[in-house]
Amino acid sequence: MSRVIVLDGEGKRLADCTRERAETLLASGRAKVVSADPFTIQLDAVVPLPQPKAEEDPLRGKRLLLHICCGPCATFTVRYFRERGAEVTGYWYNPNIHPYSEYLKRRETLARYAEEIGLSVFWEARYDAVEFFRRVAGHEAFGERCALCYHLRLEGAARFAAEGGFDLFSTTLLISPYQNLRAIRALGEELGSLYGTPFYFENLRRGFAEHHRLAEEHGLYRQRYCGCLYSEWESLDPNAPTRRRPRDG
Ligand code: SF4
Known part of the structure; x- marks a missing residue:
């Protein structure tokens, strides 16, 4: 069933x-x-989660580099990490967003929102779409390509976090029920060890409804597909051959 x-x-x-x-x-x-x-x-119903006491909070007073996939996903996530006492800096690196006009639209949406909430963001100037397609070539199935996509983006964040002397790095992908959190956590922790800045993991899906509300409140553009060419195809065609069952995890 x-x-x-x-x-x-x-x-x-x-x-x-x-x-x-x-x-x-x-x-x-x-x-x-x-x-x-x-x-x-x-x-x-809301299922409450236990929160650490402020003085024991692992985020308190920490410089956190937050990889941001789009403006709407930044809404709840930035607010939440700030409320936990972290000093948040955004990091934009998303060569998975296609076509280029869509990439620019999401980037501009985040830029406007970041200005509104006083968030400083480091913008990777390179688009790297060619690198994205090279990496997923032969692994285009949903899930399989996503692991490679996470790796590309999180590696950019891990490297930048280490170079910038951040205490931790994380990603707004953790808010989405459509992303594979288990895979993101494993990759984040592996890259954190490799580059020397720990990855902060927490399941933020409880903020998913609130992120919709905040995006609407701030008039942010909301995309209708995850990002890559394949996800756009799958969103329109239930028979797209790259489609697979929803992620677990
Ligand atoms: S569906 Fe989303 S996570 Fe998966 S490869 Fe495409 S853009 Fe990346």
Whole structure:
């Protein structure tokens, strides 16, 4: 039986459920459908997570380099890390966004938002789309190519964090229920060890609903596909050969 993605009232991803269970929750009014593909429901209820005491918080007083994939994903994430006491600097490096006009649109959206919230961002000038396509050549299937895509972007962040003397680095990808957090964590930790700046991991999916609200409040452009040419194709064509089942993790 196919599984259904379940989010709590704040957008945090919970354990998946069966279609039957989802239909029961929908019929009782305790959940609503937020995405048809992958089939995702959101509960009314919020499942609270324990927060560390301020004085024990590993982010408190730390210089954090945050890889940012787009303006909307930066909204909740930057606010959350700042609230935890981190000094956040953004880092833009996304050669996975195609076509180039879309890349510029997302970059401009983040630039405007960063100015609004007083966030300094380091902008990698190089686009590196050719490097992206070289790396994923022969590995175009969803999931497989994503691991290579994460590696390319996180390696840029890890290298820059080490050169800039940051205490930690992380990524706004951690807010998305459509990204593979297990793979991102493993790669982030591996690259952190390699370059010498630890990767900060936390499942931020509970902020997913709030990030939508904030993006709307600030009038940010919201894209309809993840970023690469393949994801755009898959968003329009259910039979695209690169498509696979939704990520877990
Ligand atoms: S779907 Fe998203 S994460 Fe996967 S390769 Fe494309 S842009 Fe990268």
